[in-house]
Amino acid sequence: MYPFHPNCLCSIMPAEERNSSVKTDNILKKLLFGGKDKEDSDNNELRLSKKYIDDLMKGIDLKTATPDDIIKLGKAFNYRYNMSDNIGNKEKLKEMFANHREMGGVVPNNRWAKGSNKAIRKQLEEAFSYYPKDWADTLNGSGRQMLARKHPKRGFFSEGAAKASGREYDVKYDNYLDGYLTIVSTGVRKTTPYHEIGHMVEFFNKNLVRIEKEWVDQRTKDEKPTRLLDIFPNLPYGPYEVVKKDNFIDPYIGKYYDDAAEVFIMGIQRTL
Numbered sequence: 001m002y003p004f005h006p007n008c009l010c011s012i013m014p015a016e017e018r019n020s021s022v023k024t025d026n027i028l029k030k031l032l033f034g035g036k037d038k039e040d041s042d043n044n045e046l047r048l049s050k051k052y053i054d055d056l057m058k059g060i061d062l063k064t065a066t067p068d069d070i071i072k073l074g075k076a077f078n079y080r081y082n083m084s085d086n087i088g089n090k091e092k093l094k095e096m097f098a099n100h101r102e103m104g105g106v107v108p109n110n111r112w113a114k115g116s117n118k119a120i121r122k123q124l125e126e127a128f129s130y131y132p133k134d135w136a137d138t139l140n141g142s143g144r145q146m147l148a149r150k151h152p153k154r155g156f157f158s159e160g161a162a163k164a165s166g167r168e169y170d171v172k173y174d175n176y177l178d179g180y181l182t183i184v185s186t187g188v189r190k191t192t193p194y195h196e197i198g199h200m201v202e203f204f205n206k207n208l209v210r211i212e213k214e215w216v217d218q219r220t221k222d223e224k225p226t227r228l229l230d231i232f233p234n235l236p237y238g239p240y241e242v243v244k245k246d247n248f249i250d251p252y253i254g255k256y257y258d259d260a261a262e263v264f265i266m267g268i269q270r271t272l
């Protein structure tokens with residue numbers, strides 16, 4: 001049985017740690033926030049206002065939103081706050097987002113499953129504290145507990161109570177399928193908890209996944225898939241793990257699954 005994300009080998013993901021070279025940062029700025037275009041120079045005053053962003057946010061209905069709606073919002077944020085110059089500064093980014101959305105999630109004791117690994121739980125708690133409050137609240141209100149586990153080599157998110165190997169559910173937990181979510185991390189890579197919480201957000205929000213996939217499809221319309229094995233011959237990818245690599249700053253961005261993707265998360269991760 002391999003019930004969950006068999007493909008998300010997040011902890012061995014290449015280039016996971018941010019590369020801070022100027023060239024990468026410039027490409028990154030473009031990816032996350034778009035380049036300057038004509039629209040940017042129109043209505044400068046309006047676009048600099050807090051209200052402009054608030055109105056955009058209010059206008060987005062995730063059920064019907066397109067990638068362009070999200071990109072427009074990202075650009076507006078960057079226009080007002082120059083976020084792309086604060087990449088790597090979690091405190092500062094949190095402060096900027098806090099102007100528009102309540103930040104800082106807390107997952108109370110009774111939402112952590114018995115048997116959770118203390119160190120991994122601590123890392124996840126830290127990550128939740130930098131993310132929107134809603135994200136922790138979604139878990140808190142879901143009726144599920146989070147099982148935090150450690151594995152020397154990999155990280156993943158799974159529905160249900162999973163063993164750290166990722167190969168089977170941990171049936172010693174009652175209601176192991178519907179009562180739990182599992183995040184496994186190595187404890188070494190600090191970005192993995194942030195990454196896997198992103199998959200949790202996707203789990204609760206399928207519209208987010210739809211938007212991610214639409215964006216990858218738009219960007220890679222005429223491209224044939226490439227095997228990850230051919231891009232990273234030294235990493236243990238299976239022969240059927242493919243991406244459409246486009247000119248993404250990380251080919252992993254072009255990877256998606258039936259019910260999850262990597263775009264949104266890789267975007268976040270590059271800002272850490």
Ligand SMILES: [Zn+2]
Pocket residue numbers: 008009010195199262265
């Ligand atoms: Zn992933």
